[in-house]
Amino acid sequence: MSVSVSVEQRYMQAALKLAARGIGSVEPNPAVGAVIMKNNRIIGRGWHKKFGGPHAEINALENCKKHGDSPQGATMYVTLEPCCHYGKTPPCTDAIIAAGLAKVVVAAMDPSEHANGKGIEKLRHAGIEVQTGVCETEARLLNAPFFKFAVTGKCWVTLKWAQTIDGKLAYARVTDEQRWISNEQSRKDAHKLRRRVQAILVGINTVIADDPLLTPRPSGGKKPIRIVLDSTLRITLDCRLLATAKKTPVLIVTGEGAVRANPEVADKITKKGAQILAVPVSQGGCDIKFLLDELSSRGVQQLLVEGGPKVLASFLKEQLADEIIVYLAPKILGENGSASLSKAKLEILEGLDLNNVEIRAFGGDVRITGLTESAFNAALTAGYSK
Ligand code: AOF
Ligand code: ZN
Numbered sequence: 001m002s003v004s005v006s007v008e009q010r011y012m013q014a015a016l017k018l019a020a021r022g023i024g025s026v027e028p029n030p031a032v033g034a035v036i037m038k039n040n041r042i043i044g045r046g047w048h049k050k051f052g053g054p055h056a057e058i059n060a061l062e063n064c065k066k067h068g069d070s071p072q073g074a075t076m077y078v079t080l081e082p083c084c085h086y087g088k089t090p091p092c093t094d095a096i097i098a099a100g101l102a103k104v105v106v107a108a109m110d111p112s113e114h115a116n117g118k119g120i121e122k123l124r125h126a127g128i129e130v131q132t133g134v135c136e137t138e139a140r141l142l143n144a145p146f147f148k149f150a151v152t153g154k155c156w157v158t159l160k161w162a163q164t165i166d167g168k169l170a171y172a173r174v175t176d177e178q179r180w181i182s183n184e185q186s187r188k189d190a191h192k193l194r195r196r197v198q199a200i201l202v203g204i205n206t207v208i209a210d211d212p213l214l215t216p217r218p219s220g221g222k223k224p225i226r227i228v229l230d231s232t233l234r235i236t237l238d239c240r241l242l243a244t245a246k247k248t249p250v251l252i253v254t255g256e257g258a259v260r261a262n263p264e265v266a267d268k269i270t271k272k273g274a275q276i277l278a279v280p281v282s283q284g285g286c287d288i289k290f291l292l293d294e295l296s297s298r299g300v301q302q303l304l305v306e307g308g309p310k311v312l313a314s315f316l317k318e319q320l321a322d323e324i325i326v327y328l329a330p331k332i333l334g335e336n337g338s339a340s341l342s343k344a345k346l347e348i349l350e351g352l353d354l355n356n357v358e359i360r361a362f363g364g365d366v367r368i369t370g371l372t373e374s375a376f377n378a379a380l381t382a383g384y385s386k
Contacts, residue, residue: 011035011042011077012135014105018056019079019142020048024195025050025220028301030110030146034060034078036071043069057082057092061099070102073275079107079139081132084122085114086157093122107139111150137380141356144371144379148322149301154182155292156302156375157320160193160367162186162327163339168337170209171310178336182327185362193325195222197302199251199295203311204230213247214242214306214319222368224250229284229311231255233262235269245273253291255281285314292320309339315351316341322375324354328366 019033026032026048028042044067046059054062064071069224079129082092082104087335104123109132110116123130140147146157163169169177180187190349194200194216206212207228213227226241226248233254235242241250252269252323256278259266266276279296280287295303300321306314315321361367371379 005219007080008077008131010136011037011209012079013138014042014045015056015077015079016030016107016135016138016142019047019139020384022048022050023142024192027051027196028146028149028198030080030143032056032078032080034076036060036064036074036076038069038071040076040213043067043074044071050226052088055083055091056080057093058089058095066088068123073102075103075105076101076204077105077134079135081106081108081110081115081117081119083110083115084119085301086104087114089149091119091122093119093126097126097128101128101132106171107133107135108143108147126353127369135203140379141371144322144375145302147379148375149296153296155199155290155296155300156322157305157315157322158193158197158306158325159315159321160190160311160325161309162329164329164331164333164337166332166334166337167340167342169307169334169339169341170249170337171333172296172336172338173342174209181329181331183329183363186327186329186367189362189367190327191216191218192238193304195220195302197224198300199225199227199303201227201229201303201311202307204228204234204305205307205310206308207235207239209243209308211240212306213244215244224304225251226301227251227253227295229253229291231258231281231284233258233265233269235267237268237272242269242272242274245377251276251277252276253286255279255286257281267368285310288314288318288320307384309341317373319374321372323369323371325369327362330364334346335357 015033016036019031022031033047035042036052044060044064046056046063048056061071074226084093120130146154161169200214216222230252252274259278279290355376357370359368
């Protein structure tokens with residue numbers, strides 16, 4: 001059965017494709033795209049390319065001018081309600097009005113305090129025809145973390161791991177040849193993921209086993225906070241995270257009692273430039289709900305949880321994940337592998353079906369992404385709208 005797509009939807013889909021190019025560079029801003037149509041021809045294309053840079057609408061208007069076309073009387077298809085506030089850039093509504101556009105078609109409203117219908121109202125007040133809701137679902141899904149944070153004030157949680165066909169997340173014995181589960185292309189993609197987020201979290205066992213840096217490479221100017229869940233302050237003082245803490249922030253999350261019990265260790269950690277956050281401890285581990293509230297109030301819009309299995313399992317068990325990204329490597333490790341999610345007592349979980357599933361190949365690896373049901377429903381329904 002073929003689903004018919006309206007002309008409006010087709011143009012908006014073109015704008016959504018442009019918007020997606022900004023993912024990994026614009027956060028915590030939303031990824032937004034715009035196309036300008038005149039006489040059934042696209043005369044301008046633009047997208048928000050970089051945090052702090054010009055918005056999609058401005059780039060699309062500039063693109064018209066570059067080609068010598070006038071946007072006067074044209075229609076703009078834009079994936080998010082145009083802004084009408086002075087942020088890092090002036091209001092897009094003013095530029096749209098000044099350019100003499102006749103009509104603006106919008107996919108989704110911007111639920112932010114400074115927008116939330118005000119942009120649309122300003123355009124209508126200036127005599128511009130405005131149509132809303134074209135490809136709204138796609139537009140909300142594209143920026144689901146932005147919508148969640150703008151409406152609820154809570155950060156979006158992405159769990160990411162790489163595993164073999166037999167479900168192993170690591171080699172039993174790490175050597176130079178046997179270090180990575182996923183291939184180089186997958187690992188490059190995972191660095192792009194790190195550029196999306198404002199914080200990256202791992203458990204202390206991962207720090208002890210892998211001594212990771214947890215920075216996006218190349219950084220693209222992004223410096224997400226690197227967080228370690230370390231309920232009893234076991235972190236090794238010479239690890240790479242602490243060695244680089246003065247350049248890129250590190251937050252050691254520990255139990256309230258652990259700091260009292262190890263004041264000298266806590267002191268050495270802070271002297272190295274890392275911050276310590278003491279949280280309540282439940283069932284032997286840090287209270288992650290408490291931590292998420294704290295991160296959200298510090299303005300973290302997206303958190304990436306990179307493992308290990310125990311930490312991933314706790315986020316799953318407590319139903320705190322919004323998005324799951326798994327790189328599946330075509331390997332069976334058998335006894336040569338260790339660390340599986342099922343060993344991490346995942347049986348408490350009643351099971352989980354992912355929504356909005358996408359698969360993509362990276363060489364021989366396959367990346368599977370999906371949203372948990374609560375995140376998917378909230379992105380589509382009243383959960384994330386006002
Ligand atoms: C738009 N078009 O392409 C984007 C918008 O600090 P600023 O000036 O970059 O403003 C950021 C806010 O503007 C952001 O929180 C969101 O509400 C909106 N993003 N708006 O008209 C765009 N990226
Ligand atoms: Zn704007």
